[in-house]
Amino acid sequence: MMSEAKSTIVPTSVGIETVQSNPVVHPGGRKKKASRGVNGTAIMLVGLVLLFTGWALAVKYMEIPSYILPSPAAVWNALWSGLAVSPASPLGYYLPLWGTLKNAAIGLAIGSGLGLLLGSLMAESRVIEKLLMPYAFALQSLPKVAIAPLVVIWFGFGDGSKIAISALLAFFPMLINSFTGLRSVEPERIDLMRSLSASRFETYRIVKLPNAAPYIFAGLDMAVVYALLGTIVAEFLGAQQGMGVVITQAQAVTDVAGVFAALVILGAMGILLHGIVRGLEARVVHWADRGRK
Incomplete structure (x- = not known):
């Protein structure tokens, strides 16, 4: 579990100052964040592969002229x-x-x-x-x-x-x-x-x-x-x-x-x-x- 940082609002002569205590971060928090980043990159790469595969197959089997839609190559x-x-x-x-x-x-x-x-x-x-x-x-x-x-x-x-x-x-x-x-x-x-x-x-x-x-x-x-x-x-x-x-x-x-x-x-x-x-x-x-x- 991750404990939230506690904050205290302190009024000063020119405004409000917020004092925060140091939060206690669970060691697995950064790992989960990195895992989400890797998963997002993997999904994006899979999407690109599917896009270019569908593009290449459409050009080849539907016989689309190159002056309308060129091949990925x-x-x-x-x-x-x-x-x-x-x-x-x-x-x-x-x-x-x-x-x-x-x-x-x-x-x-x-x-x-x-x-x-x-x-x-x-x-x-x-x-x-x-x-x-x-x-x-x-x-x-x-x-x-x-x-x-x-x-x-x-x-x-x-x-x-x-x-x-x-x-x-x-x-x-x-x-x-x-x-x-x-x-x-x-x-x-x-x-x-x-x-x-x-x-x-x-x-x-x-x-x-x-x-x-x-x-x-x-x-x-x-x-x-x-x-x-x-x-x-x-x-x-x-x-x-x-x-x-x-x-x-x-x-x-x-x-x-x-x-x-x-x-x-x-x-x-x-x-x-x-x-x-x-x-x-x-x-x-x-x-x-x-x-x-």
């Missing part, structure tokens, strides 16, 4: 031809992938930062909420594919348009999730901070922001995928480098296997980025992770 050959080169080679996937991830990361930082800032302001002020929320929903309801050509005209065919569209797509998930999380604080906790003469910023930092952290990471998890998607959409419209350019060039010569290879790389990047966000969430919002377990 053809996709693997196209993938390997772009990976088995020097990272500095313009014929490989490394330089385009780096360009896409760089612009997506910058756009994610800008969009999620603005989303968190405006979400916090709207959660703190009803006036700001009524002023900005309708326009935020109106902006989100616009089809981004229709806005993308305007963004390219405004920011050019360089990295600026890719970053702008990436930030635009990453903005709304962070805005809504941070606003919802900050507004979901129990009134009793706010009253307690007021009784301790805490300032508004201290209440936000000590109570509201930790309470909203699971919501914020959920928004960040979606924003990562949307930022990558926005960068690819911008590269379709015009770029010199990027995975969107790789897909467009492969499509122009009817290299369907090359298109699938680029999609496999993007899918792998999405899984990797999702894992990074979840790992960061498990370290930062550790109390929510224990609650889920």
Whole structure:
């Protein structure tokens, strides 16, 4: 059995301090956690084997043309031809992938930062909420594919348009999730901070922001995928480098296997980025992770 850590709330002059005693962890706890990780990896590998087996059998026995659905072997050959080169080679996937991830990361930082800032302001002020929320929903309801050509005209065919569209797509998930999380604080906790003469910023930092952290990471998890998607959409419209350019060039010569290879790389990047966000969430919002377990 695992004994829970005991916590004591101690009021101070600037807020609330939580003192926790060291929990007694059963030695088998880590083994069970590792076993769950191994089981999850095994299930994922079995799923991949079944997927590729079904794919190969469908192509072979249903006689699907290669220009519609290439075989897994053809996709693997196209993938390997772009990976088995020097990272500095313009014929490989490394330089385009780096360009896409760089612009997506910058756009994610800008969009999620603005989303968190405006979400916090709207959660703190009803006036700001009524002023900005309708326009935020109106902006989100616009089809981004229709806005993308305007963004390219405004920011050019360089990295600026890719970053702008990436930030635009990453903005709304962070805005809504941070606003919802900050507004979901129990009134009793706010009253307690007021009784301790805490300032508004201290209440936000000590109570509201930790309470909203699971919501914020959920928004960040979606924003990562949307930022990558926005960068690819911008590269379709015009770029010199990027995975969107790789897909467009492969499509122009009817290299369907090359298109699938680029999609496999993007899918792998999405899984990797999702894992990074979840790992960061498990370290930062550790109390929510224990609650889920």
